Amino acid sequence: MTSSLNLWLIPVLPLAGAAINGFLGKKSSRTAVSVIGLFFSGAAFAWALSVVMRVSSDALPYHEYIAHWIRFGSAGLPGSFSSDFALYLDQLSLVMLLIVTGVGFLIHIYSVGYMWDDPSYYRFFAYLNLFKFFMLTLVLANNYLLMFIGWEGVGLASYLLIGFWFTKDSAASAGKKAFIVNRIGDFGFLIALFLIIQHFGSLDFTKVFAQVQPLAAETAGAGLLTAIGILLMVGACGKSAQIPLYVWLPDAMEGPTPVSALIHAATMVTAGVYMVSRSHMIFERAPMALMVVAVIGTLTALFAATIGIVQTDIKKVLAYSTVSQLGYMFMACGVGAFSAGIFHLMTHAFFKGLLFLAAGSVIHAVGGEQDMRKMGGLRSYIPITAATMGIATLAIAGIFPFAGFWSKDEILWKAYQANWVYWFIGLVTAFVTSFYMFRLLFMTFAGDYRGGAHADEHGRGTHGHDHGHGEPHESPMVMLVPLMILAVLSVVGGLVGIGNGFEHFLAPVFGSGEVAGAAGEAASRGTEILLMVVSVTVALLGAMLAYVLYVSKPYLPQKIADGLNGFYTAVLNKYYIDELYAKLFVKPLIDGSTSILWQGVDRKIIDDTVNNAADGARQVSDEVRHMQSGNLRSYAGWIAAGSAVVLAYMIWMGVR
Amino acid sequence: MVPLSYYLVLSGFLFACGVAGFLIKRNIITIFMSIELMLNGVNLSFVAFAAHWHALAGQIFVFFVMVVAAAESAVGLAIIIAVYRTRETLNVDQVNLLKL
Amino acid sequence: MNVHLILFLAFGAVAVAGAINLLAQTHPINSALSLIAVMAALAGEYLLLGAEFLAAVQVIVYAGAIMVLFVFTIMLLNAGVEERTQGSRVAFLFGIPGLLLGSVLLGWVVLRHSGTEAVAAGALPGDPKTIGQLLFHEFLLPFEITSVLILIAIMGAVVLASKPPTHPPGVPARKVG
Numbered sequence: 026m027t028s029s030l031n032l033w034l035i036p037v038l039p040l041a042g043a044a045i046n047g048f049l050g051k052k053s054s055r056t057a058v059s060v061i062g063l064f065f066s067g068a069a070f071a072w073a074l075s076v077v078m079r080v081s082s083d084a085l086p087y088h089e090y091i092a093h094w095i096r097f098g099s100a101g102l103p104g105s106f107s108s109d110f111a112l113y114l115d116q117l118s119l120v121m122l123l124i125v126t127g128v129g130f131l132i133h134i135y136s137v138g139y140m141w142d143d144p145s146y147y148r149f150f151a152y153l154n155l156f157k158f159f160m161l162t163l164v165l166a167n168n169y170l171l172m173f174i175g176w177e178g179v180g181l182a183s184y185l186l187i188g189f190w191f192t193k194d195s196a197a198s199a200g201k202k203a204f205i206v207n208r209i210g211d212f213g214f215l216i217a218l219f220l221i222i223q224h225f226g227s228l229d230f231t232k233v234f235a236q237v238q239p240l241a242a243e244t245a246g247a248g249l250l251t252a253i254g255i256l257l258m259v260g261a262c263g264k265s266a267q268i269p270l271y272v273w274l275p276d277a278m279e280g281p282t283p284v285s286a287l288i289h290a291a292t293m294v295t296a297g298v299y300m301v302s303r304s305h306m307i308f309e310r311a312p313m314a315l316m317v318v319a320v321i322g323t324l325t326a327l328f329a330a331t332i333g334i335v336q337t338d339i340k341k342v343l344a345y346s347t348v349s350q351l352g353y354m355f356m357a358c359g360v361g362a363f364s365a366g367i368f369h370l371m372t373h374a375f376f377k378g379l380l381f382l383a384a385g386s387v388i389h390a391v392g393g394e395q396d397m398r399k400m401g402g403l404r405s406y407i408p409i410t411a412a413t414m415g416i417a418t419l420a421i422a423g424i425f426p427f428a429g430f431w432s433k434d435e436i437l438w439k440a441y442q443a444n445w446v447y448w449f450i451g452l453v454t455a456f457v458t459s460f461y462m463f464r465l466l467f468m469t470f471a472g473d474y475r476g477g478a479h480a481d482e483h484g485r486g487t488h489g490h491d492h493g494h495g496e497p498h499e500s501p502m503v504m505l506v507p508l509m510i511l512a513v514l515s516v517v518g519g520l521v522g523i524g525n526g527f528e529h530f531l532a533p534v535f536g537s538g539e540v541a542g543a544a545g546e547a548a549s550r551g552t553e554i555l556l557m558v559v560s561v562t563v564a565l566l567g568a569m570l571a572y573v574l575y576v577s578k579p580y581l582p583q584k585i586a587d588g589l590n591g592f593y594t595a596v597l598n599k600y601y602i603d604e605l606y607a608k609l610f611v612k613p614l615i616d617g618s619t620s621i622l623w624q625g626v627d628r629k630i631i632d633d634t635v636n637n638a639a640d641g642a643r644q645v646s647d648e649v650r651h652m653q654s655g656n657l658r659s660y661a662g663w664i665a666a667g668s669a670v671v672l673a674y675m676i677w678m679g680v681r
Numbered sequence: 682m683v684p685l686s687y688y689l690v691l692s693g694f695l696f697a698c699g700v701a702g703f704l705i706k707r708n709i710i711t712i713f714m715s716i717e718l719m720l721n722g723v724n725l726s727f728v729a730f731a732a733h734w735h736a737l738a739g740q741i742f743v744f745f746v747m748v749v750a751a752a753e754s755a756v757g758l759a760i761i762i763a764v765y766r767t768r769e770t771l772n773v774d775q776v777n778l779l780k781l
Numbered sequence: 782m783n784v785h786l787i788l789f790l791a792f793g794a795v796a797v798a799g800a801i802n803l804l805a806q807t808h809p810i811n812s813a814l815s816l817i818a819v820m821a822a823l824a825g826e827y828l829l830l831g832a833e834f835l836a837a838v839q840v841i842v843y844a845g846a847i848m849v850l851f852v853f854t855i856m857l858l859n860a861g862v863e864e865r866t867q868g869s870r871v872a873f874l875f876g877i878p879g880l881l882l883g884s885v886l887l888g889w890v891v892l893r894h895s896g897t898e899a900v901a902a903g904a905l906p907g908d909p910k911t912i913g914q915l916l917f918h919e920f921l922l923p924f925e926i927t928s929v930l931i932l933i934a935i936m937g938a939v940v941l942a943s944k945p946p947t948h949p950p951g952v953p954a955r956k957v958g
Contacts, residue, residue: 679890748930
């Protein structure tokens with residue numbers, strides 16, 4: 026029994042930072058706000074590292090009980106339920122912990138530079154630390170309920186940060202969209218939780234999984250575990266932006282770039298993957314649900330990648346890329362390769378975080394412009410950013426030996442073993458991914474500079490820099506150092522996967538069922554290497570195509586687009602999905618609310634009831650006031666009539 | 682021997698006439714006289730019961746009723762005089778300033 | 782048919798006639814005179830019941846003082862014949878039918894359930910001595926209070942009916958009371 030690791034410090038430190046910055050930050054100087062924010066964020070990371078170093082592998086899983094929360098009914102009897110504030114640490118949450126605190130800390134440092142000129146500086150850091158608190162709660166929770174609190178909390182933080190510049194209509198709407206679409210997923214998640222409570226009597230991971238473990242796999246396709254699995258997947262679709270609930274993520278690019286990096290690339294959107302992996306025991310016994318996960322993941326991966334090809338806003342390309350890569354992670358989970366999914370989650374955090382931060386650096390360099398058609402040739406102006414971005418692009422394309430190669434290949438290999446269709450679509454998606462990422466790279470850094478940041482004001486002023494604008498300029502060191510660190514991680518981060526190292530590390534969590542394929546692996550080793558070669562080749566082909574289209578023959582893309590006119594317009598407009606949702610769901614809802622709820626219920630029923638009550642009172646009093654006529658005889662008449670009634674009543678009572 | 686009920690009927694009739702006069706008549710003084718008529722009817726009823734049950738207190742009560750009626754008519758007539766001075770009329774329908 | 786009943790009916794007829802006449806007459810002085818007749822008849826009824834002191838008081842105070850006061854006021858204010866004005870609808874609609882209903886009901890009940898108990902003539906000991914005993918022993922407090930009441934009534938009547946002081950033109954009249 027190890028001594029207490031005091032895990033609770035890890036979420037609470039960022040919370041303290043958020044509280045201090047939130048309440049006191051308005052009157053404090055920028056330096057003070059930065060110091061507080063960085064201190065608490067870094068302290069969480071340091072403590073996480075210390076936990077890693079102190080804990081030995083056989084001490085996991087580790088439970089830490091903090092406080093009593095919900096208890097009713099007597100324990101053990103049916104109808105009772107309890108849920109506590111308790112934390113749980115095993116290899117899976119350890120990996121997530123390091124990613125969240127580490128990448129989060131780097132992005133914190135970057136934000137100091139990026140947001141320096143923003144008037145609401147303190148608010149940003151408060152929200153950022155608040156987000157960290159919720160994400161860490163989500164990752165460290167030992168029961169679904171506490172995880173759900175973290176789940177909702179990161180949704181809230183996401184809303185606050187997407188709509189950070191809330192005076193801009195598009196930003197405020199994007200925040201709302203994110204929160205509402207998330208909510209739809211949360212509904213599924215909640216129903217899954219209710220089912221779990223009903224059938225397993227608890228929401229604690231250990232208790233639930235202990236009861237699930239002896240259950241047989243549901244092969245017939247329908248059943249309790251399948252239902253729970255599919256509903257959990259609905260929740261994951263909302264949070265991790267899969268079909269059909271992905272529509273909020275591209276809009277979320279309205280937020281500042283560090284937010285996009287942290288929340289919509291590295292950590293929050295991966296919460297869905299984490300949750301599915303955590304519930305792997307349920308999914309493994311519900312093959313239908315697992316298939317749903319895989320299908321959704323695969324389709325999303327391809328779908329989003331195709332949209333990414335034609336986008337002109339640099340952040341939107343990265344947003345669709347995120348959706349696509351998340352699809353890969355779900356594909357991995359869907360074929361039962363949970364550790365591969367988590368592996369890709371980790372490498373994705375590195376290179377996608379780096380891509381977003383570098384994009385932010387680019388945007389900063391050209392003074393706020395985000396349209397890639399107005400960039401180009403920036404390599405000479407911002408070499409460090411270019412280099413780091415290049416490394417990240419190689420990683421995401423899956424080129425050997427960068428990080429993305431190892432994780433993506435792991436996924437493709439496992440997918441091939443499950444069903445070659447998944448593998449094939451994954452391969453096509455890899456081609457498309459490589460293509461659009463290199464397209465982004467070339468449009469931004471190669472060729473001639475097409476933009477206007479020479480001697481004019483900065484374009485959109487989205488992050489208001491007030492130094493004089495001449496040519497595109499490199500970012501300050503405080504922004505570049507995180508880029509460099511992440512670049513290093515993007516290079517070496519995948520090496521943990523060599524020899525199934527990562528898989529072995531996570532084996533205590535996911536069971537050695539995945540590694541069991543080692544028996545026949547000697548023979549399939551050859552196939553695996555063949556597939557590796559195929560995927561690298563495909564990635565290189567994509568890169569070459571991008572080179573041709575955007576560097577050597579830049580007139581070609583326009584000709585191709587004109588040739589495929591109808592299809593091109595459809596893809597450019599994101600297959601009109603947003604418009605479809607607006608027509609199918611949003612408009613009827615708004616119309617229904619207006620006509621039924623507002624006009625009907627609120628105006629007619631509620632308002633009118635009150636108004637009519639008042640009117641009625643007035644009318645009655647209008648009639649009654651004629652009694653006060655001042656006429657003596659009328660008064661006498663009333664008295665006489667009344668007393669006659671009383672008299673009659675008394676006589677009647679007496680006679681009875 | 683007169684049955685008690687005869688006295689009561691007579692008393693009731695006088696009372697009813699008083700009420701009717703109160704409601705029908707338009708002159709304030711006549712209305713006042715109707716009140717006196719009502720009081721008289723009630724007095725008769727009191728005395729009849731006193732005789733029937735040999736309760737002497739009935740007579741005493743009639744005594745007090747008369748005293749109070751006297752006081753009341755004195756004050757009431759004074760009020761009527763005052764009202765006449767301001768309104769110049771004895772028609773009760775025109776003394777209706779206390780209306781909404 | 783005994784004398785008691787005949788006398789009762791006689792006095793009763795006078796009282797009823799007087800009451801109806803009070804309603805029927807248009808000039809208030811006629812109504813006042815009818816009321817005097819009613820009171821005199823009632824005094825006779827009291828005598829029949831044996832309350833001689835009360836009968837005397839009725840004639841002296843009621844018919845002799847109060848009604849005289851009424852007649853004085855009528856003559857002072859020069860009350861004329863009533864003009865017909867539209868009165869209250871309520872009084873006609875509710876008051877009179879209600880009143881009729883009440884009295885009919887009462888009369889019917891009384892006559893139906895009265896049995897044959899009768900009151901003897903002269904049943905009450907109504908002599909002054911008895912009344913005095915009662916008045917000054919058991920009913921002393923009410924007696925004293927009524928004397929205070931009369932005092933107040935006197936003062937009130939004097940104040941209310943006194944002529945308002947003459948006022949220069951343009952100043953509003955002093956409010957009464």
